[in-house]
Amino acid sequence: MSLLNSIDRDHVLTAIETWDAAGGANYMLVRGGVSTHVLLPHGREYDAAAIAGIAHGLATGRTLTPADIPGGSAGASKALTRLGFDIRDDSPPSERVPGTRAVAPRTRSTSPRSTTTRNTGTPRPTRVAASDKPVTLCPRCFIAVPATGICDNCD
Template structure:
């Protein structure tokens, strides 16, 4: 279970309105950091991790930064795609070793990720799954401190 399972589409739409009201770019200076995953909505671009963090705050009362989200901006973008939003991955290309040589070649940039048109769920590699520790009383993901924010 991910921290971002608590958000739904109306939370994200309200988070986008909050982002716009706060001035977008200036808002990121307060929230801390810039995501490499961009939420595309009505011809505008938004920081996917920031929007997911604000949406989590609307859903639970606890706003998250990209550092608070297990899996970072990639996990935030997966949650937003699950809710039907379009995401563009602006991650820099990763150098890949050419077998049999000492040289590397840059990978091509990732294509734009959009929501699936089919109803089947996308496959997730086992290495992409993050298992959160859950509170045994309220079943909410535990923070790194091991002390539940809700129960203690």
């Protein structure tokens, strides 16, 4: 059971209103404008993971950071798509979430390409993002257990 199963469409719409009222448009600028999954309601763009985290806070009283969401922004994207929202997936093709769409195809440049080749050598090791690490859930309330290993809600 995902942490985001507790949110519904109304929570997400309220989260968007809360985001706008708090001046959240600057959030992506502060983060460097990097968001691989973009929520697209009413022709505006929002960070899908941030909105899902706020919606979770409205539903349960515990706001999640994008790093707290199982699967990160891809997990948030799946939950928001399930609720009927449009998501633009800007991640590389190998990491795309089913049900989301990529940005419009890019047109080819007319500038000449370089004919030099790169020596790839050995492949780089794959890094695991903090958001991809497994989250321990409480078996009674299904809330993420903190590093202490003791559920804040149940114990």
